Amino acid sequence: MGSIVLEKVHKLYGNVEVIPSIDLTINDGEFVVFVGPSGCGKSTLLRLIAGLEDTTSGAIRIDGNDVTETPPAKRGLAMVFQSYALYPHMSVRKNIAFPLKMAGMDKAEIDRRVEGAANVLNLTQYLDRRPGQLSGGQRQRVAIGRAIVREPSAFLFDEPLSNLDAALRVNMRLEISELHQSLKTTMIYVTHDQVEAMTMADKIVVLQAGNIEQVGSPLELYRNPRNRFVAGFIGSPKMNFIEGAEAAKRGAHAIGVRPEHIALSKDSGLWKGTVGVSEHLGSDTFCYVTVEGIGTMNVRTSGEVSVHHGDTVWLTPAEANIHRFDKEGMAIR
Amino acid sequence: MATKHSRAAARLMISPAVLLLLGWMIVPLAMTLYFSFQRYNLLMPGMEEWTGLANYQYFLTDPAFFDALTNTLLLVGGVLLVTIIGGVLLALLLDQPFFGQGVVRILVIAPFFVMPTVSALVWKNMFLNPVNGLFAHAAKALGLQPYDFFAQAPLASIIGIVSWQWLPFATLILLTALQSLDQEQLEAAEMDGAGPLSRFFHIMLPHLARAITVVILIQTIFLLSVFAEILVTTNGGPGTASTNLTYLIYAQSLLQFDVGGGSAGGVVAIVLANIVAIFLMRMIGKNLEA
Amino acid sequence: MARQVKTRSKVIVTIAAWAVGIAIFFPILWTVITSFKSEADAIADPPVFLFFNWTLENYVTVQERSDYFNHFMNSVVISVGSTLIGLLIAVPAAWAMAFVPGKRTKDLLMWMLSTKMLPPVGVLVPLYLLFRDAGLLDTRIGLVIVLTLINLPIIIWMLYTYFREIPGEILEAARMDGATLKAEILYVLTPMAVPGIASTLLLNIILAWNEAFWTLNLTAANAAPLTAFIASYSSPEGLFYAKLSAASTMAIAPILIMGWFSQKQLVRGLTFGAVK
Numbered sequence: 001m002g003s004i005v006l007e008k009v010h011k012l013y014g015n016v017e018v019i020p021s022i023d024l025t026i027n028d029g030e031f032v033v034f035v036g037p038s039g040c041g042k043s044t045l046l047r048l049i050a051g052l053e054d055t056t057s058g059a060i061r062i063d064g065n066d067v068t069e070t071p072p073a074k075r076g077l078a079m080v081f082q083s084y085a086l087y088p089h090m091s092v093r094k095n096i097a098f099p100l101k102m103a104g105m106d107k108a109e110i111d112r113r114v115e116g117a118a119n120v121l122n123l124t125q126y127l128d129r130r131p132g133q134l135s136g137g138q139r140q141r142v143a144i145g146r147a148i149v150r151e152p153s154a155f156l157f158d159e160p161l162s163n164l165d166a167a168l169r170v171n172m173r174l175e176i177s178e179l180h181q182s183l184k185t186t187m188i189y190v191t192h193d194q195v196e197a198m199t200m201a202d203k204i205v206v207l208q209a210g211n212i213e214q215v216g217s218p219l220e221l222y223r224n225p226r227n228r229f230v231a232g233f234i235g236s237p238k239m240n241f242i243e244g245a246e247a248a249k250r251g252a253h254a255i256g257v258r259p260e261h262i263a264l265s266k267d268s269g270l271w272k273g274t275v276g277v278s279e280h281l282g283s284d285t286f287c288y289v290t291v292e293g294i295g296t297m298n299v300r301t302s303g304e305v306s307v308h309h310g311d312t313v314w315l316t317p318a319e320a321n322i323h324r325f326d327k328e329g330m331a332i333r
Numbered sequence: 334m335a336t337k338h339s340r341a342a343a344r345l346m347i348s349p350a351v352l353l354l355l356g357w358m359i360v361p362l363a364m365t366l367y368f369s370f371q372r373y374n375l376l377m378p379g380m381e382e383w384t385g386l387a388n389y390q391y392f393l394t395d396p397a398f399f400d401a402l403t404n405t406l407l408l409v410g411g412v413l414l415v416t417i418i419g420g421v422l423l424a425l426l427l428d429q430p431f432f433g434q435g436v437v438r439i440l441v442i443a444p445f446f447v448m449p450t451v452s453a454l455v456w457k458n459m460f461l462n463p464v465n466g467l468f469a470h471a472a473k474a475l476g477l478q479p480y481d482f483f484a485q486a487p488l489a490s491i492i493g494i495v496s497w498q499w500l501p502f503a504t505l506i507l508l509t510a511l512q513s514l515d516q517e518q519l520e521a522a523e524m525d526g527a528g529p530l531s532r533f534f535h536i537m538l539p540h541l542a543r544a545i546t547v548v549i550l551i552q553t554i555f556l557l558s559v560f561a562e563i564l565v566t567t568n569g570g571p572g573t574a575s576t577n578l579t580y581l582i583y584a585q586s587l588l589q590f591d592v593g594g595g596s597a598g599g600v601v602a603i604v605l606a607n608i609v610a611i612f613l614m615r616m617i618g619k620n621l622e623a
Numbered sequence: 624m625a626r627q628v629k630t631r632s633k634v635i636v637t638i639a640a641w642a643v644g645i646a647i648f649f650p651i652l653w654t655v656i657t658s659f660k661s662e663a664d665a666i667a668d669p670p671v672f673l674f675f676n677w678t679l680e681n682y683v684t685v686q687e688r689s690d691y692f693n694h695f696m697n698s699v700v701i702s703v704g705s706t707l708i709g710l711l712i713a714v715p716a717a718w719a720m721a722f723v724p725g726k727r728t729k730d731l732l733m734w735m736l737s738t739k740m741l742p743p744v745g746v747l748v749p750l751y752l753l754f755r756d757a758g759l760l761d762t763r764i765g766l767v768i769v770l771t772l773i774n775l776p777i778i779i780w781m782l783y784t785y786f787r788e789i790p791g792e793i794l795e796a797a798r799m800d801g802a803t804l805k806a807e808i809l810y811v812l813t814p815m816a817v818p819g820i821a822s823t824l825l826l827n828i829i830l831a832w833n834e835a836f837w838t839l840n841l842t843a844a845n846a847a848p849l850t851a852f853i854a855s856y857s858s859p860e861g862l863f864y865a866k867l868s869a870a871s872t873m874a875i876a877p878i879l880i881m882g883w884f885s886q887k888q889l890v891r892g893l894t895f896g897a898v899k
Contacts, residue, residue, distance in 0.1 A: 052799070072798045073798055073800070073803070078799065085793045085796035088793075089814040098800050099800035103801050150801075339722070340723055343722075343723035343725075347716045347720065349715070350713060351716075354735055354738050360753075361753070362745070362749075365746055429636045430633060432637045433640075441648070443879060444651070445882070446882035447878075448849065448878070450853040451871040454853060455654050455867070458864055459665075459868070470670055473668065551893060554740050561835035564857070565854045582744045586747055595748050599742075602744050603741065
């Protein structure tokens with residue numbers, strides 16, 4: 001019902017090759033997240049799928065049908081914009097009803113669907129208000145409601161949570177994930193926040209400069225990053241990278257080890273270092289430890305351990321969790 | 334943002350405007366150019382003949398042309414001077430908090446909305462008239478001789494009337510620009526020890542510089558074509574004392590029926606206006622990026 | 624920003640501002656007052672300000688002697704007419720330029736604005752002759768055509784700036800929601816653009832009403848709008864100040880009222896966006 005295939009999709013903006021060539025398969029019902037730094041092309045890719053931009057070359061197929069030349073209205077997709085893009089002059093009811101009105105549905109059916117969506121999203125009491133009278137989270141839900149009523153083959157989300165405050169973001173993340181569980185429709189979600197990617201996705205597509213660096217499940221990307229970029233992008237806080245003697249010792253140009261895979265001890269260990277800044281989060285403590293000959297590393301310890309600026313500590317990385325990278329930044333398996 | 338489908342529709346939607354404006358530009362301009370090379374007088378139709386640059390020669394060497402050119406420059410320059418200086422001062426005043434700001438703003442803006450013929454006639458008759466005008470009454474009350482404005486200083490009188498009409502425009506623009514000045518900048522300057530005059534010259538004036546430039550350029554474009562005020566007050570006189578380029582060409586075309594000569598004059602006016610327009614275009618172009 | 628504004632200085636500024644405001648507004652005020660005087664009172668020395676016999680005779684005379692109403696209607700027809708036709712042509716053009724910008728859109732806009740900078744006297748001759756030959760001299764239609772053309776650039780420009788302020792994403796959402804181009808314009812763009820369109824309408828009616836070059840040169844008795852009609856007072860017979868005042872008051876009243884509502888539009892429209 002909602003499988004999307006991109007074949008050699010290529011996009012040029014003037015002389016800038018925003019997307020050199022992308023091949024990607026999205027299966028029906030999957031929650032796929034496009035993630036990457038600013039300017040990596042993830043929003044562009046989403047808009048190409050939506051039909052809001054034309055491909056320079058390549059094909060896009062939805063359920064086997066070639067939609068490359070089809071206008072956005074006819075692709076059967078629904079999009080939730082970063083700014084929600086609600087119609088300010090229409091009530092919530094009319095906003096949600098709009099796509100159905102465009103499809104020429106009869107009034108009774110429209111009302112039924114609108115009320116259904118409002119129910120699911122807890123919007124029933126706001127149906128007659130205007131977007132200007134709603135909070136950010138409520139507007140977000142109206143945008144989602146407008147997308148749901150169309151019963152599309154797939155939902156496209158363009159950084160929908162960027163404009164919300166931190167607490168709201170966590171709530172909405174859960175709501176969207178639950179929505180996916182109940183509707184089982186394909187969802188393509190764009191974000192620059194790798195936490196959102198990790199928590200929500202079935203499959204993550206990591207992009208950089210218009211190229212796919214790696215596609216895989218969250219845990220796959222966490223455990224087996226294909227290259228240094230993915231290794232450094234996925235996982236928070238960032239992986240520590242070490243070059244030089246320690247890397248050569250292990251047969252690599254550079255090695256990476258995550259903060260959570262380094263043991264910190266006040267008595268003994270592999271590397272000796274001095275504690276710089278410590279970040280106490282209560283549940284964990286992250287220490288920045290400067291080790292001679294290696295550099296500064298971020299280490300996670302439990303919140304119970306008390307370390308102070310200037311303390312001498314010993315770090316021991318878990319050898320099984322050390323990632324090795326060659327000169328080109330590719331992972332050595 | 335633009336896809337193939339929308340681009341085709343867009344082209345269709347722009348075409349009527351483009352075609353109309355193109356026609357409006359090309360047809361009359363071409364005709365003016367054509368006529369300027371003809372000896373063509375409306376009183377003697379059917380006797381047109383090609384006369385090369387004679388019309389231009391005649392027009393540009395006519396002493397009336399130099400008078401008109403000078404008057405045009407004086408008119409534009411005079412009005413600019415009054416409206417910019419007056420506008421800056423008024424803007425500074427209106428930017429202050431005081432009681433009844435809204436009403437005063439309306440009072441100051443009003444002259445711009447009065448049609449030129451009304452302005453000119455009201456000023457000419459009810460204020461500047463040496464017998465029945467208010468200024469005459471005031472002069473007599475002070476024991477002075479009333480001044481015959483339009484006989485003795487026709488151009489200055491017209492400059493006065495046009496300035497009264499355009500002062501609101503300059504004030505509004507400059508006030509808008511002034512209000513966009515970040516209060517915090519002024520506060521920072523005050524903390525740095527700058528007094529009111531320093532703050533004006535070092536912070537406000539530079540900020541206003543762009544708005545002032547815009548006012549100058551736009552007003553110039555419109556002031557080059559002052560017409561109605563001259564028509565209903567002095568008819569360009571006495572002699573050519575208050576004739577500007579626009580009026581001169583009008584007189585030649587529709588009063589003397591000299592189509593050829595008037596057209597040559599028209600071309601000259603267009604060339605002069607283009608020079609100003611080039612500068613204005615550059616200024617606006619920079620802002621379209623914003 | 625909590626600032627202690629000394630009341631004393633505020634009062635001084637108030638007095639100064641009001642003095643200047645009244646001085647600038649005075650000619651208009653004087654005209655309105657004089658319109659209610661008898662001709663004798665109008666030229667009285669010392670001048671009378673409030674205490675005289677207020678009369679409506681001038682308003683009656685102006686209408687009777689010179690069919691003022693006809694000229695008033697001419698002004699109405701040509702301002703509103705040229706504005707509506709202008710909008711009809713300008714809305715699609717401004718839409719296209721604002722939402723489907725191409726490489727040359729800015730140049731196109733610049734060119735359109737430049738046509739407004741053509742000195743009218745440069746095309747006076749051909750226009751006069753064309754109109755004469757086409758029977759358009761002294762007709763409302765002729766004036767509507769000219770006024771539409773000279774104000775079209777400003778209408779397009781103002782609509783363009785208002786349309787650009789509509790977030791593009793909302794129109795994209797409409798497209799995703801299945802709206803055809805027509806539906807997009809009808810249900811989404813127009814309602815959101817209505818305030819901008821209204822402002823443009825207002826400003827353009829004002830500009831057309833006050834236009835005093837073509838309305839003076841291309842009309843005679845029939846189609847003369849108020850600008851030309853008032854001009855006929857430049858060579859009157861006998862005492863006429865009170866009548867001039869009455870005619871003037873009626874001519875400027877509608878526009879003064881409209882003008883008070885359109886200050887912001889004035890800045891936007893006539894500085895071509897160079898000042899925000």
